[in-house]
Amino acid sequence: MDETVSNVLKEAFAGKIVRKDLTKKIKEGANVPVYVLEYLLGMYCATDDEDSIEQGVQRVKGILADNFVRPDEAEKIKSKIREMGSYTVIDKIEAKLDADSDSYKAMFSNLGLRNVVVNDGYVKKYEKLLAGGIWCILRMTYNRLEERDDQDGDSPYSGRKSRSSPFVIEDLNPIQLAHMDMDEFFLGRRQFDKVQWIDTLLRSVGMEPTQFDDRTKWHLLARMIPLVENNYNLCELGPRGTGKSHIYKEISPNAILVSGGQTTVANLFYNMASRTVGLVGMWDCVAFDEVAGITFKDKDGIQIMKDYMASGSFARGKEEKNASASMVFVGNINQSVDVLLKTSHLFDPFPAAMAYDSAFFDRMHYYLPGWEIPKMRPEYFTNEYGLITDYLAELFREMRKRNFGDAIDQYFRLGRDLNQRDVIAVRKTVSGMLKLIYPHGEYNRDDVAEVVEYALEGRRRVKEQLKKIGGMEFYDVHFSYLDNGTFEEFFVSVPEQSSGKLIPEGQGKPGHIYTVSRGDTGLLGVFKIETEMTTGNGKFDVTGVGSAREAKENLRTAQNYFKANKKQVSGTIDCEMHNFLMHVSDCQGVGVASELALCSFVALCGVALHKPIQSQMCVLGNMSIGGTVSKVEELANTLQVCFDAGVKKILLPMSSAADIPTVPPDLFAKFQTAFYISPEDAVFKALGVE
Known part of the structure; x- marks a missing residue:
């Protein structure tokens, strides 16, 4: 980023930026999510003064050394809480309702504690505690009496003995931004042109845009669409080492990565026993790592997933539930795309239960060509300023409340080969990309045309594979859009379909x-x-x-x-x-x-x-x-x-x-x-x- 843009960023978003090399420097020595680090860096390193930055970095390192819980030092931290009476820790905690004691009990990921009572107020305020857990800064105290009388005279459990952990949560603060001023953000965005803003977004998630061509930048942006668009279904398959799951695991505290692929309907959608909504109700984005391993313990799991991906709702028991979480499917392709196109289809890495289920894949709004993104190298990660991940995550969450899908209608209409699902998919992608690049809603005809072409390509890639799986039912793949003024029609193709034909031109050999x-x-x-x-x-x-x-x-x-x-x-x-x-x-x-x-x-x-x-x-x-x-x-x-x-x-x-x-x-x-x-x-x- 040139110095001018760097200065604009400092001026437009003062106190909300961080030098990404600081994140990288500390991240290498601490196995902690990026948004946790940048939360601390934003508190102690929000300055231009190199001496102050260095002091802030040392402070952050000190906090991580003293308060971030490493699993192998869990016993030492427990001892400190006991001996000092009060101690601050940084850990990921998950809460569950304990019906026997009518209280919420927490489990600490690294500290290894279980059955730690959580105040009801925290659970009501931060519901994600009940769905996979969140990273928090907590002040812990220690009660030396293992069996404690219930002191609440109004409680029906008053006078009963309740076995719970002697560790007590005195104060709990999730590592996330408290407030998001969108008017202030829009004012800041207007100080950047399109290219500068795209570069700023990529730097904010740790990438160095000067190392990528424009098409790769757009692919990296498309990974963010599920974070700004409700009920968006994205598929990205490609070689190993291209950072497919990074943004969902490290960058956003509002996304959860389901590693390994195995899950249950109760965990993902709705638990009928406890009457609680699963991950799709608690998170903005649910990403599945390694699609080849996706399995449901329930026979109806894939059917319920298809229902949810199509409508944003699902039925369990007598109830129908709605949720807004986007679904992301990432995985590896183990052979070249040319070979895969000749011998099978681009959804082939999915498990056998899905691999030839055209109805499942028809619900994908976009297929991101992961093979076009280079394998990550050290120089691809930025050392420049970017928005604090915390701030970026809250921006993404706020943008989910807006819809830019109708921007197409101002200038264009979609071609006749697009059916209703195709139109919905294209509108969602257009809406997501416009939210990312033009969140203030200021764009022109050429801007929308660029986004529409990108959206049509990704949906056509889905449709081309459906044609291979389902035959003539999905024949209409010649996607286009028409200019409302000139009525000129523009056709959009996918690069991988235009090359590598099985039957070459020219005369073959006899026989x-x-x-x-x-x-x-x-x-x-x-x-x-x-x-x-x-x-x-x-x-x-x-x-x-x-x-x-x-x-x-x-x-x-x-x-x-x-x-x-x-x-x-x-x-x-x-x-x-x-x-x-x-x-x-x-x-x-x-x-x-x-x-x-x-x-x-x-x-x-x-x-x-x-x-x-x-x-x-x-x-x-x-x-x-x-x-x-x-x-x-x-x-x-x-x-x-x-x-x-x-x-x-x-x-x-x-x-x-x-x-x-x-x-x-x-x-x-x-x-x-x-x-x-x-x-x-x-x-x-x-x-x-x-």
Whole structure:
């Protein structure tokens, strides 16, 4: 950040900024969340004077050394509380209702204390104590009497003995901002231009924006949308080490990271026994780390999650509950995106119970391409000034009360391919990004257009994968937006879909042919048959189908038909003096295909005649041993797979002509289509020798 912007930040947000190198310096020696550190740094280092900053840093280090509870020093801290009578500690505590004593009891994360009585007032004021716990600064005292009489004469439990911890919470203060003046914030925001403000936001979460290009900056911003937007569902999958979960674990005290993935309906949504709302009711954002491990102990867990992700409500027992927490799913992709797109889909890392559940993924508002974010390096973390994390978190929380989704309507309308869920998803993303970049509500047409394009891309990425999972139900993926003034339509694509086509341009080798068939996993996929001819005695060898009986029978049908009918194709074909080796490649990992007879026959004729099939052609359909041609099942879905693979020409059996009305016209128009009436006709048209 140049000195001018740094000075503006100091002037606009005096007392609410911190030098992030101080955070980094202390963080390296203390395993404590960033917002805890910056709470202390904001108290003791809010100055420009280097000597005062150094003194403040030493003070913060002293507080952390003396008061922050390290698990291995828990006994020493307990002893200090006992011997000194009163002692201040920094720890994460969680409270639970103890029905037997009609009181709230706290558990200390690092100190290891249990059954510490918490004043009812604290629990009512800070409900998150009951949902996962919060970091607090506490003044603790010690009561040497283990069994204490209830002194409250008005209590129905008066006179009863209550076994509880001798440790007493004298004072409790959550580590969070007490008050947020939004007018003051908007006044400060107006002193920055767009680029300066984006850089300020990134520095506030610890990133150094000068190390990233603009697209990466937007991805880093998008990670913050669930913190400013209610009921926002975000998915980010990518390589390890790109900081996917950092912001939800370290930056915001209003977000909780569910590590490992295993949870229960009671913990996440509603506990019917205690009649308490779970994490979604207590936190602004619930993030799941390592999506591959997401499991529910309850059979209806995923169904309830789908209900909540769609509507922000869920039914338990006789009641329907509402909550506003956003859901974030982060995880690792263990192979390159190109490979994943060719062999599966981009939601593949999710557990088996979800991996092919199109209804679940349709509820995702945005798919953040984690593979476009570089792995974190030391220089990617900033040493400049940024907003105190505490202040930033409260700003995010306040912005959740506002909605900028209708900003689209001032300048644009969305294209016809977007259904209602798509529109909701795009509006939520637009609203979230505008809240982050233009929280004061001052933006123009170009600003909104930039955000709309980004929002459409992320939702289209979801839809492209749904198309692979659910077929023609999700065919409408050509997302666009129209200018209200000029009526010009702008189409938005996703970068990874435009490259890496399975079927390359140009002429292939003789005997090499592509087809689309259903694999033994039940999914449609592209298959490539490669055939080689060598001098020999008429042997046929096949590889690539393993022990699959139906596939082998199909290939044997092709071989026998080739032997019996080769002269009807060309009198020059000689089987007896050659050997034929055929290999079947499953290009998309859908399992072994069975309907391979007709395309294998075309491949054998092609290699025997030394003629390649036409460029970017896919041969569809199948045949029997007698040469009867069968039509293509699920023609629309099959053609969609062809289009995604890069096919430009298709060869169809005439019997499939009756199914053409089932194919969307704009999809069918993508191909040069030829029809055949017999296997021999298919050979002539595939090789272009009519």
